[in-house]
Amino acid sequence: MFDQYIGISPKSDLILLQTLGERLHNRTFLHINSTREGGGVAEILQRMIPMLGELGIQTRWEVIEGDAKFFDMTKKVHNAIQGNFEDITQDMWQHHYEINKKNAGKLDLEADAVLIHDPQPVPLVEFKKGGIWLWRCHIDVSSPQQEVCDYLNQYCRQYDAAIFSVAKFARALPIDEFIVPPSIDPVSEKNKDLTSEEVSEILEKFQITSDRPIIVQVSRFDRFKDPIGVIKAYRLVRKYNDCILVLAGSPATDDPEGEKVLDEVREYAANDPDIYILLLPPFSDRDINALQRAATVILQKSLREGFGLTVSEAMWKGKPVIGGAVGGIPLQIIHGVTGFLVYSVEGAAFRIRQLLNNPLMAGEMGEKAREHVRKNFLITRQMRDYLSVWYAMENKGRSVLEL
C-alpha cells in the first residue's frame, strides 16, 4: 500500500515516514473516534491505519458506542464549539462521561501512544493506563461557546498534548499544542484518476446531463456548510450563465440533524430540474470522485468549518474551488492563485461567473491547486506529522531532532 505513494507524494515525506517507522518499530498506536463511516476523520483513518501497520507500527482503531441521547449531546457540543449557542445541562455532561466510562470498560486502552479524535471520546483520558495520550481536535474552535470549552478543558488538561488543524484553533492550555492539518488520500476510490468514460457512466446513473457547466458542492447536509447559500448563489449565476447545480452528501451516523437540513434544502430547491440533490449512501466514494471530476467549478461555501477536506479533494482533481474564508479553507485556497475565497452569496456567484467565463484561468488555477495539495495535504504528510508528534513527545524539550 505504501509503495502506491511513490511518485505521487513528496519524496521527503516518504523518507521521513520510513525513518520514523524504524524508530517506532513494533510500538503500539491506538486511535479512538465515534464513527466508522461518514465525515473526513473516519475516511482518513480507514486508509491510515493499515499503512501505519505497514511501517511496522502496531496500530488499532476503536470506535466508541453511544445511544441517541449521547450523540444528540455531542452534536450540541460540536455546534457550541463552532460558536452556536447550545444549552448543555449538567445531566448531559454526566451522560457523556458515563457513556465513555462504559466504553472504557470494554475497550483495551493500553498503547504506547493513544490518539483520541474529537470531543465525543475525550473523557476516556480519565481511564488512561499509560503511554502518551494525544487529543486531536478536528473542529473549528476559533470562537466557541466558552463554558462548553471550559468544561472540555478539564479533560484536555489531562492529555499530554493536543493537536489542532489550524494555529488559530489552538487554545491557552497548559499542555503542548501541535498544529497538524488533515489530509486526503490520492489513491483512494474518492481521489484516484478516473477515465472520462467512467465519469460519464456515473453522471448517467444520476441522470445528470453534461451538456452544460456543472457546479458542485460535496458535503454533509449541515447548516454550517450553507447549502441554501449555494442555491442562492447558483440562482444569481443563472441570470447570466446556463449551468446546473449538484449538491451531494453522505449522512453520518453521529449527525442527527442531517435529515432535517436535507428537507430544508429540498424545499428551497423547489423542484428546480437543474438542481440535483443527491443523498449518497456511505462509501459512495467513486460517485463523489466522478462528480468532482465532472464539475466545471466546485464550491465549499462553508460558514464554519473544521478544515474542509472536500476543498483539497476538489483541488487534487485540478479544479478551481470557491470556498468560504473560514476554518482551514484559507490554508488550502490561496486567493486568486489556487481558487477564490468568498464571504457572501454574492461573492460566490461573482466568482462562479468569473470561472465559467475564463476557462483558461480556471485551468491554470486548477493546476496550481493540485500541486499545492500534493505538497501540503496528502495523507502521507499527515501520517508523518502524527508520528512526528509522538516522537517529539518522547524527546520533549528538544526543538531540533536529528534522525
Place this chain on the structure above:
Amino acid sequence: MEEKTTFQFMQCISLLKATGRKAKSVRELRDRISDVSDESIFHHTYQYFLKGNLLEYTNDFAQWAGESIEDNALSERLSNIDLYAFRDINSLRQELRKVIDEHLDVFPEPKEAMPTDEFYFNETVTFVFPVGTRATNLAEFLTALRYIDTASVYYHFYEARMRLGGGIDDFSRWVEEVFGKKELAGRIRAIDPFMHDLEEIKKHIIEEVEEEVRKDMEVIDRCLISI
C-alpha cells in the same frame, strides 16, 4: 576522508507548535515579540522561506502587518530587515522591536486585526534527516541538485546561514573547501536569499554549478587536444 569530501544532502521538516499567544494590534505584537521564545522568533522569521510563501514579504510579521491589519508602511519596514545580519535571535528581536517602536512613534494608533485574524505565535520542532543522496564531485552534485526537494535547498541554503554564520551556506562552503572553487562559492553566496523563492534559488544554484562544470569540461577538452 570520504566523509569530508562527500556532500550528504539533508532535509528538514518542521512540526508546528502553538504557543497559545496572540496579538491583535501592533502594540501587542511588539509586546509579544519581547517575551516569546527564541524558537518562536526563529520560526516567524528564518523559517518563513520554508513555507513556500509568495515573495511579497520576507517574514510572518511583515505578512501579518500587510494582510491582516493592512499597515503597508510597517509591512515594508519589517520586510526590509536582513535576518542574516544578526548574530543571534535576541539581536533580531531587538531590531524587530525597534522597527515597530519607530513606526508607532509616527502612527500611534494603527488598526487592529479582526477577530480570528490576530497574529498567532507558533514555534516548531524541526526534524533533520538525510535524503539518501550524496555527491562526491561537481557533476554528481549538479545531478543531485536537479532532483532534491526544495526543503533540502532550504536546509542547506537558508538554515545553514544560522548554523555557519557569516552569510555562508552549505553548498558554497563545500565547493570552496573540497575543490578550492572560490569563484563559484562567491557566485552562490551572491544569490540574494530574500529575492527568490526556493524553486528559484535551486534554479540559480544549478545554473552556477552547471556553468562551472561546463568550464571544467572545456579545460579537460583543451588538455586532451594539446596531448
